[in-house]
Amino acid sequence: MNFRILSPALLVAAVTAFGPVPARAADTTIAQQLAHWSAQAGAPGNAARGQSFFGNKHAGEWSCASCHGTPPTGTGKHASTGKAIDPLAPAFNPRAFTDAARVEKWFRRNCKDVLARECSAAEKADVLAYLAGLK
């Protein structure tokens, strides 16, 4: 069943084509994200509002907590596939919110899953304030 008939030359070619595993960008922190979205919103993120937003299904099928858990300090579980999800709160996962492109991508995807639209700057600031405060 397994293909073990790769020639060394092909293997080298394949490795070259895909390149080494990229290191994570580590180009941001949750504090920077919070400051950025608070500035965009024109008001500081509010943790209590963020907590409520995080657990709200917003008239849809899922809330943020459906996959990330309540509170999101432990391993989450994908609501449809059951796949384990690393803790979202940075105090419990040093890799959380350290890659700006990744943060942007998951806000975009998951806000559409939960709200059927992208999140506003104020909503992002609130959620970030909530997550940053979880210790």
Added chain:
Amino acid sequence: MNAFPIRALLAASLGLVPMVAALADGGRAMPIRVPPAYTQECASCHVAYPPGMLPARSWQRVMSGLERHYGADASLDATTVQQLDAWLQARAGTYKRVSEEPPQDRITRSAWFERKHRKVEPTVWQLPSVKSAANCASCHAGADQGRFDDDKLRMPDGLTPRQLRAWVD
């Protein structure tokens, strides 16, 4: 199960087809070399399904509709979509029944999948520890590494005594 690779190897050794033919077809095993983006982007939400589990046309449709991906938004930048689409299609399944396009391009609706899981009762798929037929890893302990052989199975939590006995059979 080994018919294709052996034939391919024989053909290759006779110089009839280039060795790359062995790479192009999918048996259902995971290719040795997987693009990091596949693991990073696709395996965040589900097991990294081996490309050989769907035919090329199905992968093409899956990759052109990531904004509405089985109930979730899995949208990606165009460059990554193109890279992964090419990789998936080059290694898509052509082996026996995998070449049939399953309903909704779901691996779990494929004839070969249903046949292999025909003894699994409907209630087992609905267990909290399983949730979905797409959650391969709940029973296939090696799924994250692309291994689905029967001798690496583990029992999901919550089976009834009768189902436990059936498992052993």
